[in-house]
Amino acid sequence: MSKKSGNKLDPSFWLALFFAAVIAILVGTAARLDWDTRLFPWAIGIPALALAVRQLLTDWRGAGANAEQGEATRYAGVLDIPVDQSISPQEMFRHTVKTARWIFAFAFGIWFFGFLISIPLFVFFYLVYEAQARKPVGLIIAGLTFLFVWGMFDRLMHLAWPEAALFTLLR
Amino acid sequence: MLDAVVTATGEIFTFSRMAWLFGGVLLGSVIGFVPGIGGRTTLAILLPFIVKMDPASALVLIVGIHAIGNTADTIPAILFGIPGSTSATATVMDGFPMAKKGEAERAMGASFLSSGIGGLIGAFTVLATIPMIRPLILTFGNPEFFMTAILAIVMIALLTGGAPVKGLIVGGLGLLIGMIGDAPQTGVQRWTFDQLYLSDGIPLIPIALGIFAIPELIDMTLGATGTRIAAGGPITSISTKWQGVKDVAAHWWLLVRSSFIGSWIGILPGIGSSSAIWLAYGHAVQSGKDKENFGKGDVRGVIAPEAANNASDAGDWCLTLAFGIPGSATMSLIMAAMLLLGLTPGPKMLTDHLHLTLVIVWSLVLANLMATGLCFAFTRQLAGITKLPVHYLFPVLIVLIFLAAYQSTADWGDLVALLGFSVIGVCMKRSGWPRPPLIVGMVLQRLAETYFFLTTKLYGYSWLTRPIVIILFGLTVWTIVHAVRRHSKAKARA
Numbered sequence: 006m007s008k009k010s011g012n013k014l015d016p017s018f019w020l021a022l023f024f025a026a027v028i029a030i031l032v033g034t035a036a037r038l039d040w041d042t043r044l045f046p047w048a049i050g051i052p053a054l055a056l057a058v059r060q061l062l063t064d065w066r067g068a069g070a071n072a073e074q075g076e077a078t079r080y081a082g083v084l085d086i087p088v089d090q091s092i093s094p095q096e097m098f099r100h101t102v103k104t105a106r107w108i109f110a111f112a113f114g115i116w117f118f119g120f121l122i123s124i125p126l127f128v129f130f131y132l133v134y135e136a137q138a139r140k141p142v143g144l145i146i147a148g149l150t151f152l153f154v155w156g157m158f159d160r161l162m163h164l165a166w167p168e169a170a171l172f173t174l175l176r
Numbered sequence: 177m178l179d180a181v182v183t184a185t186g187e188i189f190t191f192s193r194m195a196w197l198f199g200g201v202l203l204g205s206v207i208g209f210v211p212g213i214g215g216r217t218t219l220a221i222l223l224p225f226i227v228k229m230d231p232a233s234a235l236v237l238i239v240g241i242h243a244i245g246n247t248a249d250t251i252p253a254i255l256f257g258i259p260g261s262t263s264a265t266a267t268v269m270d271g272f273p274m275a276k277k278g279e280a281e282r283a284m285g286a287s288f289l290s291s292g293i294g295g296l297i298g299a300f301t302v303l304a305t306i307p308m309i310r311p312l313i314l315t316f317g318n319p320e321f322f323m324t325a326i327l328a329i330v331m332i333a334l335l336t337g338g339a340p341v342k343g344l345i346v347g348g349l350g351l352l353i354g355m356i357g358d359a360p361q362t363g364v365q366r367w368t369f370d371q372l373y374l375s376d377g378i379p380l381i382p383i384a385l386g387i388f389a390i391p392e393l394i395d396m397t398l399g400a401t402g403t404r405i406a407a408g409g410p411i412t413s414i415s416t417k418w419q420g421v422k423d424v425a426a427h428w429w430l431l432v433r434s435s436f437i438g439s440w441i442g443i444l445p446g447i448g449s450s451s452a453i454w455l456a457y458g459h460a461v462q463s464g465k466d467k468e469n470f471g472k473g474d475v476r477g478v479i480a481p482e483a484a485n486n487a488s489d490a491g492d493w494c495l496t497l498a499f500g501i502p503g504s505a506t507m508s509l510i511m512a513a514m515l516l517l518g519l520t521p522g523p524k525m526l527t528d529h530l531h532l533t534l535v536i537v538w539s540l541v542l543a544n545l546m547a548t549g550l551c552f553a554f555t556r557q558l559a560g561i562t563k564l565p566v567h568y569l570f571p572v573l574i575v576l577i578f579l580a581a582y583q584s585t586a587d588w589g590d591l592v593a594l595l596g597f598s599v600i601g602v603c604m605k606r607s608g609w610p611r612p613p614l615i616v617g618m619v620l621q622r623l624a625e626t627y628f629f630l631t632t633k634l635y636g637y638s639w640l641t642r643p644i645v646i647i648l649f650g651l652t653v654w655t656i657v658h659a660v661r662r663h664s665k666a667k668a669r670a
Contacts, residue, residue, distance in 0.1 A: 016606060060341050124575050138568065150572050164583055
């Protein structure tokens with residue numbers, strides 16, 4: 006899909022494509038709304054879509070040059086917390102996927118077991134298997150975290166916990 | 177007026193009232209430290225107890241709880257890159273990089289002091305402008321509010337330095353995401369896809385946490401097991417809280433300007449501190465001679481939003497008290513508490529209950545001093561957290577983030593939004609797309625759309641000729657031209 010064969014498209018291109026697609030869907034579906042309801046979405050969405058397409062083309066044209074440079078220096082002008090340049094993109098990608106697995110596993114745990122069971126489990130397993138903490142340390146931190154959450158969110162704030170899938174199945 | 181000042185002073189400086197105030201500050205600081213909870217939840221918990229108190233003591237306690245919120249929510253923003261509330265999102269930009277460089281204590285010192293002074297300037301501004309606040313606000317009609325919102329979005333979108341187009345796209349996307357749910361003027365459901373969760377729109381907290389906190393946490397654990405947050409630099413004399421104090425003194429003019437920006441934004445209905453912080457941050461970047469270090473740990477990026485944050489709070493109080501218009505969700509809760517206490521916010525607070533209004537102003541001043549002192553006293557201990565192994569902190573912080581996101585509406589949708597926007601946040605950070613405009617766009621959407629609708633319906637095209645609109649429009653154009661010229665110069669140098 007690259008303009009220059011053999012060169013990979015920049016990640017910025019894919020995100021521009023995603024944003025352009027989202028904006029296009031929102032602008033397109035707004036057509037079904039009455040005039041007063043769609044006026045502001047169009048007033049914002051149409052110029053945003055035009056800019057997204059422009060960015061898409063810029064990233065498409067720039068893909069070859071970026072790949073040749075092989076550096077992330079072109080992002081230096083973006084005002085945001087910068088990415089650590091000392092770590093290779095491959096290593097960063099691997100690390101992100103690994104950490105995302107833990108986060109999604111925790112989310113799955115909340116859905117299946119509920120908050121109050123999955124919180125100590127997640128904290129304990131992460132500490133022991135990822136942080137390589139000793140099991141007693143893991144148990145203590147998991148226990149303290151559970152007590153804090155239970156005391157503050159359950160007893161004090163009476164947060165309405167969602168029903169866990171496991172208990173729905175067992176009922 | 178003088179009688180009311182004397183009465184209010186006599187009412188506040190009693191042992192019991194000072195104890196209530198300090199109790200509120202203490203309670204607010206403990207709960208405010210937890211990301212996403214803040215003063216609103218504390219107030220909601222205490223509401224049944226507050227209504228049984230005498231009005232002056234209840235108001236003092238409310239101010240104590242509320243005032244510390246904007247100071248304490250900075251702590252997780254600086255230490256972990258997790259904004260304690262949406263009012264602390266701008267502080268993450270430079271506060272967290274400072275913590276990573278081993279300058280957490282310096283960042284917190286500067287932040288607490290800026291918050292305190294900003295709060296004082298805000299309170300005194302409110303006090304000074306009470307007699308003229310009505311005509312001042314009335315100079316702003318729907319078109320002026322609309323243009324203010326547009327200027328704020330453009331300013332933040334174009335702060336993105338090397339990527340102005342990306343900034344504008346993300347700002348536009350933020351506005352569009354903010355439009356999900358009921359249309360404010362027609363009540364028609366927009367892009368809800370038959371999901372009940374979306375009918376009220378996606379709450380801001382899961383999005384802010386997903387966009388900012390999760391990507392920072394993932395990056396925080398990049399190093400080997402045992403790595404500390406402050407692995408980027410040794411603790412030196414430059415890293416102490418006193419250096420933060422010196423920084424504030426060195427940039428006092430920025431502090432004053434940011435406080436006035438905050439006060440003014442706070443007085444304008446519906447805009448609130450979430451926008452004031454970004455406007456002040458944008459002002460710090462645009463007015464700074466050397467901009468290279470913003471986003472990489474520049475103390476000015478901490479001073480400006482923190483001063484504006486607390487200053488806008490005072491303006492917000494003014495709006496609630498003088499007009500009965502709550503400028504934020506927390507203020508709605510405070511207004512409810514006042515009604516339960518038998519006080520009706522509105523013009524009568526400036527006539528019949530003027531002494532109670534002045535009790536609030538006094539409480540704001542004292543609570544800000546107490547909050548600053550309390551946070552300042554524990555700066556070293558708090559900064560010590562950055563010396564703990566990040567892999568030990570990570571699971572606990574993830575738990576807090578999930579809980580903070582979930583308590584927005586207590587719906588599964590909050591967690592789905594958190595995860596979805598986390599993925600988007602990581603992708604944006606990795607591929608050089610600026611994240612702040614998304615939040616600002618979302619924050620200002622309802623305001624911008626409501627005023628856009630009213631402006632076009634009530635004024636036709638004549639609103640374009642109003643003097644303040646012309647000034648704001650000129651500022652918007654100048655901001656765009658300035659950003660494009662800067663971008664072109666940077667490209668030419670490269």
